[in-house]
Amino acid sequence: MLNSTEDSTDQGVCNAFWNATNASEREPGNLNKYIFIVTVCITGLVCVIGLSGNILSFVVFLREKKKPSTSLILQALAVSDFCILLNTLVEFSIPFIYPYTGYAGIYFRAFQTFSIYTYPLHYIFITTSTWLLVLLSIHRFIAVCKPMSKYKFEIKNTKVQVIGVYLFAVAFNAPKFFDVQCVGITYCTTTTDDMCYKTILNNDLAFKLSYRIVLTNVFMYIAPITIISVLNGNLILTLKRSGENLSFWGKRKAGRDSINAILIIVVVIFMICTTPIFLSQIIMTFGEHFPKSVMEGYLYFLPILFLLVALNAAVNFFVYALVGVRFRTILRELFCGPPTGTALNPNIGxxxxxxxxxxxxxxxxxxxxxxxxxxxxxxxxxxxxxxxxxxxxxxxxxxxxxxxxxxxxx
Known part of the structure; x- marks a missing residue:
């Protein structure tokens, strides 16, 4: 999904940097500088900010003592987004310091060894966040569009659902631990000193067609995007139709609207960030059929994908803070304490x-x-x-x- 993939049993890619022609004998390229700016500087900064934001989000939702189902799902989403950002920092941002600057060489060499394990983890975390967003969309759809439904949003049921999402993400991506043979950063071509992120996967045609192409695209992109689009489209239409009828609810309506607005904004950001990644998966799958110039241009597009993944996982905190009235109240009390003469109370407001x-x-x-x-x-x-x-x-x-x-x- 996020890297240039080659099907081969050859282990040379991971060792290519050390065994290839000396960098001084290669022509200087422009890709290393570009990757350093986008992946190390910009994406790295987004990851650091996002890690802090997800920690704060988790703490704020944790202080909701009654732990309603929506808050519980958002806690789980903050955890999975935190893991995505940490993995992005470890696997994509820090390793690319060395190719351009020559610093962090020890980490660069270590990365070539442990990246075979962090590569599948990245897919697990992304799958978890994606399907937690689907779960949240289902909850809000039932609450708003099917208010008379017999389904009960009990915390016990929501916990089981969240655990189920985590287990599904692990089980679905477990084959990647056996599929990937080697992951590393190596020279992109035989002539320049430009380096890029590559993987070597098992050359099994049946596995490639069934799992990498069909199942991965269906369960990580097509199915969740379709479900989220349909549910939130109906949610928006229902809110638009019932806006005037619910005007007498006053502050409670405002509280409900803030929850729905948060979900809609998060979904829009998810769609914007995920669609290019889905398109890149198609390019990668059929890369051998594209002209060489297209694949060379794809190397410049790859760092943008890393940035989109980081943005999607980092921006939720700012959405909560801008739209969520209750979120801002708890966040303010977290740093400034409760208002003078009052005790911290989960029912404030x-x-x-x-x-x-x-x-x-x-x-x-x-x-x-x-x-x-x-x-x-x-x-x-x-x-x-x-x-x-x-x-x-x-x-x-x-x-x-x-x-x-x-x-x-x-």
Missing amino acids: KNIRTPFNPSLSLESRSSASTGPLIKDAKQGTGPDSGQPASDEPQLSSSSRSVATTVSYTL
Whole structure:
């Protein structure tokens, strides 16, 4: 998916750098400098920022003590994205320091040995993130488009689903540990000193056709992209149709909309970053049928793919922070502490009043039945008064400590 692949049983590619003609006898090329700028400088910086962002995202979602299903899936997504960025840094960014600068030679030599294991791991992490996004899309589709469904978003069920995604990713990509023979960075041509990332895979035609071409493209690209597109397309249409009908939900509607907006933005970014990678897989699969000039140009496109993978895994934190109201609240409390005179409470920002709220907890309903909490009759407000209800509930003096809560994520 992310590298120039050759089917061969020859082990020479990994040792080609050491056994080939001395670099001083080769013509200088432009690819090493280009790869250094894109893969080491830009992609490396994206990875470092993304690693920090995913750690913060995980901590913020972890502080949601009730751990709703959406929050749990986003925690798992932060973990898999963290692994993608770490693997990208280890396998693509750091090794390419040496070809252009001559530094980090010890790491470069070590990389030629352990990269045979990090190569399959990269696919495992990407598969995990992709199908976690599919799982999140399914949850939001059922919650918004099928609200009367018998399916229950219980944490126990969501945990099983998340674990199932991780196990599927490992099982599906396990054959890659046996398929890959050698991974390394070597000279791209016989004339210049330009170096590129290459792999040597088993030369088995049946395995190539069934697993590398059909199954990999279907389960890593075609199926998830199709499912995500259909579900989120229906989600957008449903939200557009029901926008006016749900306007009375006030703050709760805003909370729900922030969740849906986060999902839609993350999906759009995923589609933008994944589509070129899918196209590159096709080029790689049928590379021998393309003109030599096309494959030489592909070497310049390859670092862009590394960057797209890193961006897709790093940008989610900024989406959460810009769109997620609840996320910003917890993040602010994480660094600045709770507001003066209040304790850190997972229900901060949830004390709202709505004309009709079937999601109230049993405890809140019991508290509400002890006496008149909201003086709609006296104030002339409420759903039957003809006047809009205030954003803040008017509590009686005997019940000011009782708050009606609604649980939502972010």
